[in-house]
Amino acid sequence: xxxxxxxxxxxxxxxxxxxxxxxxxxxxxxxxxxxxxxxxxxxxxxxxxxxxxxxxxxxxxxxxxxxxxxxxxxxxxxxxxxxxxxxxxxxxxxxxxxxxxxxxxxxxxxxxxxxxxxxxxxxxxxxxxxxxxxxxxxxxxxxxxxxxxxxxxxxxxxxxxxxxxxxxxxxxxxxxxxxxxxxx
Amino acid sequence: xxxxxxxxxxxxxxxxxxxxxxxxxxxxxxxxxxxxxxxxxxxxxxxxxxxxxxxxxxxxxxxxxxxxxxxxxxxxxxxxxxxxxxxxxxxxxxxxxxxxxxxxxxxxxxxxxxxxxxxxxxxxxxxxxxxxxxxxxxxxxxxxxxxxxxxxxxxxxxxxxxxxxxxxxxxxxxxxxxxxxxxxxxxxxxxxxxxxxxxxxxxxxxxxxxxxxxxxxxxxxxxxxxxxxxxxxxxxxxxxxxxxxxxxxxxxxxxxxxxxxxxxxxxxxxxxxxxxxxxxxxxxxxxxxxxxxxxxxxxxxxxxxxxxxxxxxxxxxxxxxxxxxxxxxxxxxxxxxxxxxxxxxxxxxxxxxxxxxxxxxxxxxxxxxxxxxxxxxxxxxxxxxxxxxxxxxxxxxxxxxxxxxxxxxxxxxxxxxxxxx
Numbered sequence: 001x002x003x004x005x006x007x008x009x010x011x012x013x014x015x016x017x018x019x020x021x022x023x024x025x026x027x028x029x030x031x032x033x034x035x036x037x038x039x040x041x042x043x044x045x046x047x048x049x050x051x052x053x054x055x056x057x058x059x060x061x062x063x064x065x066x067x068x069x070x071x072x073x074x075x076x077x078x079x080x081x082x083x084x085x086x087x088x089x090x091x092x093x094x095x096x097x098x099x100x101x102x103x104x105x106x107x108x109x110x111x112x113x114x115x116x117x118x119x120x121x122x123x124x125x126x127x128x129x130x131x132x133x134x135x136x137x138x139x140x141x142x143x144x145x146x147x148x149x150x151x152x153x154x155x156x157x158x159x160x161x162x163x164x165x166x167x168x169x170x171x172x173x174x175x176x177x178x179x180x181x182x183x184x
Numbered sequence: 185x186x187x188x189x190x191x192x193x194x195x196x197x198x199x200x201x202x203x204x205x206x207x208x209x210x211x212x213x214x215x216x217x218x219x220x221x222x223x224x225x226x227x228x229x230x231x232x233x234x235x236x237x238x239x240x241x242x243x244x245x246x247x248x249x250x251x252x253x254x255x256x257x258x259x260x261x262x263x264x265x266x267x268x269x270x271x272x273x274x275x276x277x278x279x280x281x282x283x284x285x286x287x288x289x290x291x292x293x294x295x296x297x298x299x300x301x302x303x304x305x306x307x308x309x310x311x312x313x314x315x316x317x318x319x320x321x322x323x324x325x326x327x328x329x330x331x332x333x334x335x336x337x338x339x340x341x342x343x344x345x346x347x348x349x350x351x352x353x354x355x356x357x358x359x360x361x362x363x364x365x366x367x368x369x370x371x372x373x374x375x376x377x378x379x380x381x382x383x384x385x386x387x388x389x390x391x392x393x394x395x396x397x398x399x400x401x402x403x404x405x406x407x408x409x410x411x412x413x414x415x416x417x418x419x420x421x422x423x424x425x426x427x428x429x430x431x432x433x434x435x436x437x438x439x440x441x442x443x444x445x446x447x448x449x450x451x452x453x454x455x456x457x458x459x460x461x462x463x464x465x466x467x468x469x470x471x472x473x474x475x476x477x478x479x480x481x482x483x484x485x486x487x488x489x490x491x492x493x494x495x496x497x498x499x500x501x502x503x504x505x506x507x508x509x510x511x512x513x514x515x516x517x518x519x520x521x522x523x524x525x526x527x528x529x530x531x532x533x534x535x536x537x538x539x540x541x542x543x544x545x546x547x548x549x550x551x552x553x554x555x556x557x558x559x560x561x562x563x564x565x566x567x568x569x570x571x572x573x574x575x576x577x578x579x580x581x582x583x584x585x586x587x588x589x590x591x592x593x594x595x596x597x598x599x600x601x602x603x604x605x
Contacts, residue, residue, distance in 0.1 A: 040270075041271075044249075048250075048269040048272070049267070050264060
C-alpha cells in the first residue's frame, strides 16, 4: 500500500492533472474558511465596546492653583496636569532644542502655556514618574523623575537624562471651556 | 525546486523521527492505518466528537478570557460578552450550542456502538473508556451550565448537588462540603469554574486512551466481523480522511444553523434572568441531553432509589460488554436484537419527553414504564436474547461481502478497484 501511495505522488508531479487542480482549489477554499473562523477569535481580544466607551475623561481645571499638579485617570492611565508657574514656563521655553534627545519646542506640547497635560507613564518601561506630590523628587530639571531607572524630565515633560527614549506623551485633548478640558 | 526542498525537509524529518518517532506514528496511525473498507457514515461520529471537543476547548478558552467567576459579577460579565466584546456573541453561542452538538454526536456514536456490538471482545476497554468520557462530559456540561449564574444555572446547581443529600446519614454534610457554604454561592461558583476548565483536558487525555485502545484492533464495522487481511481494508488516508471531512462539512452546516439562526432554541429563556436564591423558576428542566436521566430520577417515588437509578442508568453502560451474551457483534445478523435495539431508542426518546414535561398524569405513567424498560433492556433482554437468538450466517470476509454485493455492496463500490494488491 505504501508503494501505491508513492506512485500516486510521483505521478502527480509529472504533469498537472485534474486532481492537482481540485486539491489546490479545495485547499485554497479551506484556507479561507479557516482564516475566517480564526478571525472572530482573535478579534474578540480587542478592547470591548464598554472599554472603548470609557475612552474620554473630562476635567475641571478651576480648582488647580498656580504651581499645583493634578493627576487624573484616562483609559486607566494617569494623566499629569501641571498649572505651571511663569518661571517654569520660561525655563521650558528657553531650552536649546538641539540639546534635547527628543527635540520638541514647549509650544508644540501645550495648548495654553500655563497648562501642561501629559500622560504620566515613563516612555522607558512604563513606570509612573515622581513629581506630582509635594515633597516628591522632581529631578534636577524641576519636572519629573522616574524612580525605576532614573529618567529625568523637565517642566515640559521632555526627557533630559536617563534611559527613556522620548518625551512624556501629550494625550489628545481640547479645551471645552476656559477651565474645562476633555481628554481623549 | 519542489524536489530539493522536499529532500531537505525529509532529511530533517528523518533526523527527528530517528530520535522521536512522531511522524512515523502519524504515518502509521493516520495515513496507512488499515481501516475496514465497509465503514458506513455511522462511523463518522467518533471523529466528529473529537473535533467538537477541540471546538469546545478553543471557544471555552476565549470565553474564559472575558468571563468573571464571581456570584456578583458572573451574570453581567456574560452579558458583556454578548453585547460589548467583539464577536463575543458568536463565541458564546458556539460554545453553548456546541455542548448540545457534542452530546448529540456522542449519543449517536454510542447507539452506533450498541447496534453494531462495538463493545464486544476485544473492545471492552475501548467501550469503558467511552463511558468514562460520557460521564466526564456530563459533569463538565453541568458545571459549565452553572457559570452564567442565571436562574436555571443557580437552581440546576442546587438540585443536582442536592442529589447527594439522598445518601443516608452523611448526605447533608456532603452537600454542604460540595457547596463550600450553606447554599449554592460564590465558593460553589468558583470551584465549578476551576473544574469546568480542568475537566475538558481530562477528557482529552481519556480520548487519547480511547484512541490508543481503538487502534489496537482497529474500528469495528457494519458487518461486525474481523478484518483478515489487506483485501478487507483501505488506508485511512485519503479514503477515510475525506469521508470524515465530508461528514464534518455536513455537521458544520447543522451546527451553524443553530449558532446563527436559532441560538437559544435548545436553551431555557429563564437563564437570562439573574440568579435569585429567594425564588425558584416555575418550571425547571435540565438541558435536553440530560432529560432521560432526569426522567428516571423523577419516576421513582423514593428519593434515594431515584438517585441510585439515575446514576445507575449510566453506570450500567460499564457492564454492557458482559451483559450481552451474543457472540455476534453486528445487529445485521441478529434477527431479534435488530428490532429490540430500536425499542431502546424509542425508550430513551420517551424518557426525554417525560423529562421535559411536568410530572403529572400520563407523563408519570410513561416515565415509570420507560424507566422499567430501560433496566429490563440491559439486565434481562441483553443476556436472554444473546442466549436464545439464532444469528444469521456471517459472511466469509469483509471483502467477500462487499464484492459479492448483498449486505455491504453499496459501501464497497468507491474503493474497490484501488485496493487490489
